[in-house]
Amino acid sequence: MRVEVAGTELELMAERAAYWPERATLFVADTHWGKAAAFRANLIPVPGGTTESDLARLTSAILRTSPRRIVLLGDALHSRDGRSEKTFQSLAAWRARHAEIEILLVRGNHDRKAGDPPEGLGIHCVDAPVIEAPFVFQHHPSETPAGYALAGHIHPAVRLRGRGLQRATLPCFHFAPGVATLPAFGSFCGSALIQPGPADRVYAIADDEIVNIWRR
Amino acid sequence: MASNRSRKTINDWFASRGWKPFPFQKQVWEAYRKGESGLIHAATGTGKTYAAWLGPLMEWMDGDGEAYPDLRVLWITPLRALVADTEKALRAPLKDLGIPWRMESRTGDTRQSVRARQEKRLPTALVTTPESLALLLARPEARQQFRRLQMVIVDEWHELMGSKRGVLAELLLARLRRWNPLVRTWGLSATLGNMQTAAATLLGNRAEGARVVRGLVPKTVRIDSLLPEQMDRFPWAGHLGINMLHQVTGAIEEGATTLVFTNTRSQCEIWYQAILEARPDWAGLIAIHHGSLERKLRDWVEDGLRAGTLRCVVCTSSLDLGVDFSPVDRVIQIGSPKGVARLLQRAGRSGHRPGETSRITCVPTHAFELVEVAASRDAWKAGAMESRFPVERPLDLLAQHAVTMALGGGFQADDLLAEVRTTYAYRDLSGIEWQWVLDFVTRGGEALRAYPEFQRVEVTADGAHQVTNRQIARRHLLSIGTIVADAAIDVRYVTGGRLGSVEESFISRLRPGEHFFFAGKSLEFIRVHNMVAQVRKAHGEAGSVPRWDGARMALSSELAEAVRTRLDQARAGVFEGPEMRSVRPVMDTQAKISAIPGREELLIERVETKEGHHLFFYPFEGRLVHEGLAALFAWRIARLRPITFTMAMNDYGIELLSADRAPLEASLASGLLSPANLAEDIPASLNAAEMARRQFREIARIAGLTFTGYPGQNKSVKQLQASSGLLFDVFVKYDSGNLLIEQAHREVLERNLERSRLGQTLDRLSRGVVRLLDIERPSPLSFPILVDRSRHRLSSEKLADRIRRMSA
Structure with missing residues (x-):
């Protein structure tokens, strides 16, 4: 779904990513790669496969948009314990198939403890903020005079209600007047309910569709 | 000799x-x-x-x-x-x-x-x-x-x-x-x-x-009720019963020492507060007792009861067991006891002196509970006694036990297998299940197959299973135990005194400065620091009362049977005993709006309100069976066309609520009530209602997949937290052969749903007559179900289609 924001356009994708056609850039927040591996490193037997399946979803977003660049809005790796050989092998294999795409990581709170991804992955890592008018790329969703912020961190989800006491909780994109929060990309991550303000726009992800929740 | x-x-x-x-x-x-x-x-x-x-x-x-x-x-x-x-x-x-x-x-x-x-x-x-x-x-x-x-x-x-x-x-x-x-x-x-x-x-x-x-045959028991003064103004639904306050304080006054039993901890807090407000002169003479309170507070109350210095203690099942409190001469039960055994147990807390009669006085929280009181007296007189059903071979617990035994000097696989098979629970444990458990505790099962460097329990060259990793040992010792502790958070005064614990979810909804009522005191919430909610005494208005997630007690099948008999009599115009005579006006209303269900028929009420289209079914089989029936009915109807149901149930019946009218007649014609195909339909419907996913919460904890953390070391644990629902999804997707998932399904079937009872119920319903009534407004029987907001959901619609009709 195309939305207008800060004078430009973003394509919101059910893959839990947002595409900026003007700069051929794909935004992804909170991948938390290696989270399940961190559990395993602590001998909690969680099955493998989450990182690979998340990467497959990222590939699907790439195939639909052909981006020149991917911007990771923080929390790329989950924790130091999760820096496993196997996770990095999967990442490297995936990276090799998309070597032509530039990747930029704007560090978040987890990255500071977990460390940057291995250099061989060709991910350029910088501290927030990165200003690229009209946007400011950062991890924490706070307003900034430098521009319209694109952020993650929150893992936003929205609760919907309907006739017949129906209820559903869905991951969402949350656009406030000065800052947008992207859904967490990692599938082995929880979410937090947001309370949208009256001027906000919210787009929920319902399986493979984006649904506009705004002013209905 | x-x-x-x-x-x-x-x-x-x-x-x-x-x-x-x-x-x-x-x-x-x-x-x-x-x-x-x-x-x-x-x-x-x-x-x-x-x-x-x-x-x-x-x-x-x-x-x-x-x-x-x-x-x-x-x-x-x-x-x-x-x-x-x-x-x-x-x-x-x-x-x-x-x-x-x-x-x-x-x-x-x-x-x-x-x-x-x-x-x-x-x-x-x-x-x-x-x-x-x-x-x-x-x-x-x-x-x-x-x-x-x-x-x-x-x-x-x-x-x-x-x-x-x-x-x-x-x-x-x-x-x-x-x-x-x-x-x-x-x-x-x-x-x-x-x-x-x-x-x-x-x-x-x-x-x-x-x-x-x-042992000794029980002493004489007297079961009576406090009857509402005006039945026409008595609620049809509810669970607090606070409108009976005046009569309850009157009854407390009659006795020397009274125990007031409530069914939940929240209800206990609310009643304590209400009694104290009604009778401020009893301050110091009445006390509160439930499982989430600090031990010292509970000890003080128990000592007071033994010494006879307390006039009244408001309590929960925390005072059901053990301990003789000889001075207690009166027991009041707020709400239905839901079973004959529990009623007698609680009655037995009074009249401990030789020759005395135990007396229990039931206080209805809504009109139909009067029927339950009359029915429990019938069941007791008829000598009915509930059974308890043991849990069959829970693999989560066996995995936990294997690690315990590995710590306790180690074990040989065959020896431990022979040993656990001597128990009733694991007498039929299969070799495959045992292998799976061993694999799970040593290599982490299928999940960690690709990570041979990880070993929880190590196997030595001579086949001994041991734990040498200190982190594993420590985590295991801290999480031994099988009661699901919800993320509980300590409540303490800023000055340090501990009051007890409440669920984290309650505290997370409080804002600093907000007041709440706990441990019988009005408290002001200050902040959460290191998993402790700091509070100080509040002055002025009392705020909300915490809710604890406890399983709701379900009507026993013995009592359900007695209730059906009483209703059948009422349908024939027979109202015997004070409770039935008191509830008669409500029965008359039920008969006028709808009908009083007879023994051999299934009453179905259909009514539309602003919330949507409601279907009420009344099998009278108790909440646990109704939980399974609700999912089954919803699933069978939703198979006919895309529709979304929210379901609620109580001990009497089931509600299926949908935004659009459900194809009920078509579904009845195509075997809605049929006992056929249960082996396929039940698992499918439970899946659709996500019941196994909820059950997984306890299993994940016992098997050591989630844990609440080390005392005073909560930060490092944070990065290892995932909800049991998320874990369930990951297992289903990436390790579908995991027996803990299968166990979750089995537990829902066996323990929560009593599959055989479900089958028997459908046999009974399919042989009986269906009486479908379209009614103008909700009947008294439907009311307690209608107002229940904690609902399961089941849908055959595409998610995006559902969402389009909803709003934030």
Whole structure:
């Protein structure tokens, strides 16, 4: 779904990513790669496969948009314990198939403890903020005079209600007047309910569709 | 004969207290002497304790008479709260008869110095809980320390046997019997409908020919009700019953010491507050008691009850068990007791003096509870008694136990398999299941196959299974235990005093400065710091009351049957007894708006409100069966066309609510009520309603997939937190053969839904007549279900289509 924001356009994708056609850039927040591996490193037997399946979803977003660049809005790796050989092998294999795409990581709170991804992955890592008018790329969703912020961190989800006491909780994109929060990309991550303000726009992800929740 | 000497000593001791041994006590002493094990059942306060305890004492008197012997008697109790009183009761004969035994307890509350001493040498008699016993057995020295054990007494077995804690006890007993085959086991239990099963679970493969001894027959019980003064203004739904406050304080005034039982902790807090507001002059004379309160507060209340200094204690099931409170002369039950056994148990808390009658007064919280009171009196008179059903081979618990045993000196796989198969719970454990558990605890199962460097339990060259990783050991010891502790957060004064604990979800909704009511006090929330909610005394207005997620009690099938009979009589115009006469106007309204359901028919009401289209079904089978039926009905209807249902249920019926009208007639015609295809339809409907996913919460914790963390070390644990729902999804997707997932499904089927009862219910319904009524407005019967907001959901619509009709 195309939305207008800060004078430009973003394509919101059910893959839990947002595409900026003007700069051929794909935004992804909170991948938390290696989270399940961190559990395993602590001998909690969680099955493998989450990182690979998340990467497959990222590939699907790439195939639909052909981006020149991917911007990771923080929390790329989950924790130091999760820096496993196997996770990095999967990442490297995936990276090799998309070597032509530039990747930029704007560090978040987890990255500071977990460390940057291995250099061989060709991910350029910088501290927030990165200003690229009209946007400011950062991890924490706070307003900034430098521009319209694109952020993650929150893992936003929205609760919907309907006739017949129906209820559903869905991951969402949350656009406030000065800052947008992207859904967490990692599938082995929880979410937090947001309370949208009256001027906000919210787009929920319902399986493979984006649904506009705004002013209905 | 040597036994005569001890028999005389005991008889004399009884005589010195003005007692005489009961025949059943003598029977147990004799059986114990002959090396037998068994089960004693009777109401509380009838001498079961000494029936079990004096056998080993007499054996000592007749035997070597060794001073301060090693551990001989182990006393297992389900509740920490019972430990102090048990110790006191057991100590009395030791003291009077000058028997040189050391007697101590071991629980989570035991002081470090005492623990250290016990680690070196255990006392002669030890009172403990199943979890603390597991911890004792998780040490390599355990075998040596337990080698001279002669007797294990398991108190309140009826309370343990239906739960995974009971299974834990079974496993620990199997271990003790393997170390010393001569150990005798005696269980103490309330009377149940299935005493033979109770004995089988307690004694495992040694149950054949076991003694089941009946203690004293219960004393006379009087069951009555406080009747609403104006039935036309009495609510049709609700669970607080606070509109009966005036009558309840009146009843408290009549007695010297009254126990007011409530069914939930929130209700307990609210009633305490209400009584105090109505009678401020009782401040200091009334108290509150429930399981989330700090031990010290509870101890103070229990002491007050024994001393007779309290006029009234508002409590929950926390005061159901053990402990005699002789001064109590009146018991009030707020809301339906939901079962005959519970009603009698609570009634038995009063009238402890010889010759006195136990009296329980029920207070309805809504109109139909009056029918339940009348029905429970009927069921009691007819001698109906509920059964408790044991949990069958829970693999989560077996995985936990295997790690415990690996810590406790290690094990050989075949030996431990043979040992656990001696328990009732695992008697049918298959080789495949056992292999899976071993694989899970050693290599982490399928999940960690690609990570051979990870080993939780290590296997040495000679096949011994051991734990050497200290992190694993530490985490395991902290998470032993099978009660699902919801993320509980301590409530403390800023100055440090602890008040108890509440669920994290409640605290997370509070803003600093906001007031709430807890432990009978109005408190101001200040902040959460290191998993502690800091509070100070609040002045002025009281705020909200915490809610604890506890399982709601379901109507027993015995009581459900009695309720159906009472309703059938009401339909025929027969209203016998004060409760039925009182509820008559509501029955008349039910008959006018809809109909009173008869025994042989299934009443279905269809009504539209602004919330949507409601279908109410009334099988009267109790909440647990209705949970399964609701999912099944919703699933069968939703198969006909895309539709989304929210479901609610109570002990009487089921509601299916949808935004659009459901194709009910078409579904009835195509076998909605049919008992056919249940083997396929039930799992499919439970899946669709995500019931196994919810059940997984407990399993994930017991199997060590989620844990609440180390005390004072919460930060490092944060990065290892995932909700059990998320874990469930990951397992289903990436490790579909995981037996813990299968167990979640099995538990929903067996424990929550009682599959056989579900089948029998459908048999009954499909043979009966369906009476479908379109009604103008919700009937009195539908009301308690209609207002229930905690709902399950089931949909056959595409998610995006549903969402489009919803709003934030």
